Amino acid sequence: MHLLSIIDLVVRFRTHDGTVYAVNGVSLDLDEGEKLGLVGESGCGKSVTNLAVMQLLPKPAGKIEGGQVVFQGQDLLSLDESEMRELRGKEIAMIFQDPMTSLNPVLTIEEQMVETIRAHRRVSKSEARARTLELLNTVGIPQPEARLRNFPHQFSGGMRQRVMIAMALALEPKLLIADEPTTALDVTIQAQVLDLLQRLAAEQGTALILITHDLGVVAGMTKRVNVMYAGFVVESASTPDLFARPRHPYTVGLLHSMPRLDAQPGEPLIPIEGVPPDLRRAPVGCPFAPRCAWRVEKCWTAMPPLDPIDATQEIVTTGPNATHRIACWNPVTPEEAVAARPLRAGFAPAAHPTETVS
Amino acid sequence: MAAQPSPNRDVPGTSNAASGAAPLLQLTDLQMYFPVTSGVLISRHVGDVRAVDGVSLSIQKGETVGLVGESGCGKSTVGRTILRLYRPTGGRIVFQGQDITTAEGSTLRSVRRRMQMIFQDPYASLNPRMTAAGIVSEPLEIHGVGTGRERRQRVRELLATVGLDPDYGDRFPHEFSGGQRQRIGVARALALHPDLIVADEPISALDVSIQAQIINLLERLQGEFGLTYLFIAHDLSVVRHISDRIAVMYLGRLVETATSRELYERPLHPYSVALLSAVPIPDPTIEGRRRRIILTGDVPSPSNPPPGCHFHTRCWLRARLGNPERCVEEQPALREMASGHAVACHFAEEVEGSPEQVLQISGESSGGSVTATAATAATPPAPPAPTQGSLPAGPSAPQRPVPRPRERS
Ligand SMILES: Nc1ncnc2c1ncn2[C@@H]1O[C@H](COP(=O)(O)OP(=O)(O)O)[C@@H](O)[C@H]1O
Ligand SMILES: Nc1ncnc2c1ncn2[C@@H]1O[C@H](COP(=O)(O)OP(=O)(O)O)[C@@H](O)[C@H]1O
Ligand code: SF4
Ligand SMILES: [Mg+2]
Ligand SMILES: [Mg+2]
Numbered sequence: 001m002h003l004l005s006i007i008d009l010v011v012r013f014r015t016h017d018g019t020v021y022a023v024n025g026v027s028l029d030l031d032e033g034e035k036l037g038l039v040g041e042s043g044c045g046k047s048v049t050n051l052a053v054m055q056l057l058p059k060p061a062g063k064i065e066g067g068q069v070v071f072q073g074q075d076l077l078s079l080d081e082s083e084m085r086e087l088r089g090k091e092i093a094m095i096f097q098d099p100m101t102s103l104n105p106v107l108t109i110e111e112q113m114v115e116t117i118r119a120h121r122r123v124s125k126s127e128a129r130a131r132t133l134e135l136l137n138t139v140g141i142p143q144p145e146a147r148l149r150n151f152p153h154q155f156s157g158g159m160r161q162r163v164m165i166a167m168a169l170a171l172e173p174k175l176l177i178a179d180e181p182t183t184a185l186d187v188t189i190q191a192q193v194l195d196l197l198q199r200l201a202a203e204q205g206t207a208l209i210l211i212t213h214d215l216g217v218v219a220g221m222t223k224r225v226n227v228m229y230a231g232f233v234v235e236s237a238s239t240p241d242l243f244a245r246p247r248h249p250y251t252v253g254l255l256h257s258m259p260r261l262d263a264q265p266g267e268p269l270i271p272i273e274g275v276p277p278d279l280r281r282a283p284v285g286c287p288f289a290p291r292c293a294w295r296v297e298k299c300w301t302a303m304p305p306l307d308p309i310d311a312t313q314e315i316v317t318t319g320p321n322a323t324h325r326i327a328c329w330n331p332v333t334p335e336e337a338v339a340a341r342p343l344r345a346g347f348a349p350a351a352h353p354t355e356t357v358s
Numbered sequence: 359m360a361a362q363p364s365p366n367r368d369v370p371g372t373s374n375a376a377s378g379a380a381p382l383l384q385l386t387d388l389q390m391y392f393p394v395t396s397g398v399l400i401s402r403h404v405g406d407v408r409a410v411d412g413v414s415l416s417i418q419k420g421e422t423v424g425l426v427g428e429s430g431c432g433k434s435t436v437g438r439t440i441l442r443l444y445r446p447t448g449g450r451i452v453f454q455g456q457d458i459t460t461a462e463g464s465t466l467r468s469v470r471r472r473m474q475m476i477f478q479d480p481y482a483s484l485n486p487r488m489t490a491a492g493i494v495s496e497p498l499e500i501h502g503v504g505t506g507r508e509r510r511q512r513v514r515e516l517l518a519t520v521g522l523d524p525d526y527g528d529r530f531p532h533e534f535s536g537g538q539r540q541r542i543g544v545a546r547a548l549a550l551h552p553d554l555i556v557a558d559e560p561i562s563a564l565d566v567s568i569q570a571q572i573i574n575l576l577e578r579l580q581g582e583f584g585l586t587y588l589f590i591a592h593d594l595s596v597v598r599h600i601s602d603r604i605a606v607m608y609l610g611r612l613v614e615t616a617t618s619r620e621l622y623e624r625p626l627h628p629y630s631v632a633l634l635s636a637v638p639i640p641d642p643t644i645e646g647r648r649r650r651i652i653l654t655g656d657v658p659s660p661s662n663p664p665p666g667c668h669f670h671t672r673c674w675l676r677a678r679l680g681n682p683e684r685c686v687e688e689q690p691a692l693r694e695m696a697s698g699h700a701v702a703c704h705f706a707e708e709v710e711g712s713p714e715q716v717l718q719i720s721g722e723s724s725g726g727s728v729t730a731t732a733a734t735a736a737t738p739p740a741p742p743a744p745t746q747g748s749l750p751a752g753p754s755a756p757q758r759p760v761p762r763p764r765e766r767s
Binding site: 041042142156158159186187188189190191192195213214215216217218219220239240243253254255256257258259260261262263265267268269270271272273275276 | 428429535537538565566567568569570571573574592593594595596598599600618619622632633634635636637638639640641642643644645646648650652653654655656
């Protein structure tokens with residue numbers, strides 16, 4: 001049994017200017033202690049997927065319209081709010097890009113950490129305080145004793161994220177979801193925070209879902225990756241496999257469009273043309289088709305399933321031997337992945353179907 | 359090469375040494391302090407935010423100079439002061455041979471025609487109530503360039519130049535995507551044929567897949583129009599890609615200037631090494647072997663910077679050398695260590711920067727934790743401490759058998 005299974009999750013937002021098709025059938029499994037990266041551009045449904053797991057979708061607009069979320073054998077979608085509250089923090093914790101969204105600005109760090117611990121554990125105030133102190137120490141807050149009485153705004157961005165990590169790990173959750181935890185930080189502080197996350201998750205055996213748009217962070221922090229686009233998982237593989245043999249045109253595009261520190265001088269960037277899709281349109285066909293150099297006719301009309309690259313392979317969904325899967329009608333070949341363009345003689349991307357929508 | 363006695367002079371290595379031509383822009387000991395006041399009725403000057411604290415840098419025509427450093431180091435203030443959005447509190451700005459440090463009125467207006475800025479946030483920097491055409495046309499109107507008809511024609515050309523459909527000119531900013539908005543900002547910056555463009559984090563707010571579009575656009579425009587860029591960013595991989603030369607800034611001062619190739623292949627300031635070492639690389643094999651140099655703590659406040667070398671409170675090299683007093687007592691001058699490569703560190707000879715050191719890809723086998731822990735990386739067990747304050751700088755410094763960062767794990 002997996003620690004977490006998301007099965008065919010569909011999440012939509014009903015807003016006054018229409019439906020937002022935010023998550024369109026996402027499935028993933030996660031084992032205990034596993035480190036999974038969720039990568040993709042902003043708006044592709046990374047946060048919404050995880051908010052759905054936590055049942056923290058903004059109400060009433062955001063609704064889970066299909067699928068299942070199974071955590072430790074329990075169907076989370078059947079739990080009521082008080083049962084979910086019990087689970088949050090204790091079993092599954094989440095940290096966000098902006099820690100201020102989850103820290104209470106009018107409570108001191110001591111007050112909120114003690115409260116969090118005592119909400120889930122039968123311990124005295126002084127025990128909770130001692131644990132708080134120990135945690136602040138672990139996450140590298142200088143002079144933790146003095147800092148206990150500070151309010152969140154009295155910490156720098158990096159220090160605040162450390163406090164968040166301390167709170168998230170206070171109850172030794174089985175799963176930590178880190179949503180762009182370092183996106184707002186300088187690289188130097190990012191290195192501190194990622195190092196801390198890595199160390200603590202390893203010590204506690206916590207499973208990690210790391211959400212980021214930075215493929216460099218994914219490479220260093222995770223063992224498995226799901227690449228998302230427009231509310232779909234479009235490529236899924238072990239981290240080494242994904243970087244060595246990317247097969248989806250979007251993944252290949254991402255890898256070539258960011259400058260690398262270790263690139264050869266003068267190496268050109270190959271951007272992905274066009275813009276990310278508007279999720280207020282119901283998905284028809286492959287969502288990447290309008291930007292894709294590999295597209296064929298079928299891409300305009302049918303969404304490709306997330307299938308193994310090698311069709312004869314039995315599907316393994318977790319662990320280092322996870323099956324490499326892509327959702328693409330015309331996979332990129334290894335040579336094309338290096339060149340970042342189709343190399344087949346006479347191939348041209350299928351023309352836009354005669355415009356019927358305006 | 360002898361060290362400069364004082365950083366308050368023209369510094370070798372802060373310009374492109376290969377070129378003998380007069381620079382397009384020359385900053386000499388530029389200083390921008392913002393006063394800190396207290397008191398409600400009578401405000402008292404109680405101190406200064408030393409946002410820019412003696413920056414000397416020159417930029418040649420047609421060059422791209424990257425300015426990097428952590429946030430709060432004063433990068434934007436340098437850019438804004440060059441454009442004379444502030445009046446510097448010290449030093450000199452010479453642009454196209456003209457001293458513009460205190461320029462005002464019509465002189466300043468004419469300078470501003472020749473310098474433009476592109477901002478980070480294409481959402482905040484465009485007036486939401488103006489159309490794209492209105493935004494691009496505005497600088498032409500302010501400077502009274504052309505007739506209405508000519509301006510409309512020019513705006514269409516500019517929109518096409520930056521890759522926008524000229525017919526979209528009557529749309530408002532919110533009708534464009536982030537990347538398209540940044541293109542509008544670029545078109546506006548180009549309107550008056552500027553000689554220098556200060557691009558302040560122009561891609562930081564954009565989606566990953568769009569960033570490359572804008573980088574490529576800026577590179578193409580540079581070729582077409584012979585533009586000179588000061589490219590400000592915190593992302594060293596982007597800066598390295600786009601820049602000919604890079605200036606690394608820490609707490610109001612430049613700590614290293616070099617060609618972007620040199621900076622990557624042989625960083626000589628411990629801060630540059632730490633910055634390079636912190637940049638994640640999208641390759642799990644490299645990441646798995648890296649032993650990062652992790653700086654402790656945050657950038658100190660520029661209203662009360664540490665004495666001597668501003669970096670000494672976080673410096674891994676100083677710790678490795680047994681915390682010499684010299685770093686606390688004496689501000690290191692920016693001195694040229696190789697042609698076109700200047701560094702402000704008393705002990706730069708000890709750095710031995712190399713891509714291997716930065717990427718930590720040699721020596722160790724992979725596996726285990728990705729990084730050294732903050733504690734061990736930043737405060738390694740001190741080697742037998744030499745007598746404080748007695749360390750001679752320069753190539754003649756005795757070789758100490760101290761562990762290199764890569765030997766720690
Ligand atoms: N409260 C909301 N109301 C309407 N749409 C939303 C809301 N929150 C998110 N969305 C939409 O859902 C989609 C997925 O968003 P999200 O999961 O936040 O993306 P990301 O991958 O950047 O985390 C986006 O198109 C976003 O605009
Ligand atoms: N107009 C201003 N008034 C007072 N302080 C300022 C002003 N602009 C910037 N600062 C301060 O100067 C320092 C450098 O800021 P900035 O140039 O924006 O750094 P960077 O662009 O490197 O992040 C910061 O401490 C900032 O708070
Ligand atoms: S001068 Fe000293 S403190 Fe400053 S960078 Fe060099 S070694 Fe570090
Ligand atoms: Mg998000
Ligand atoms: Mg700035």
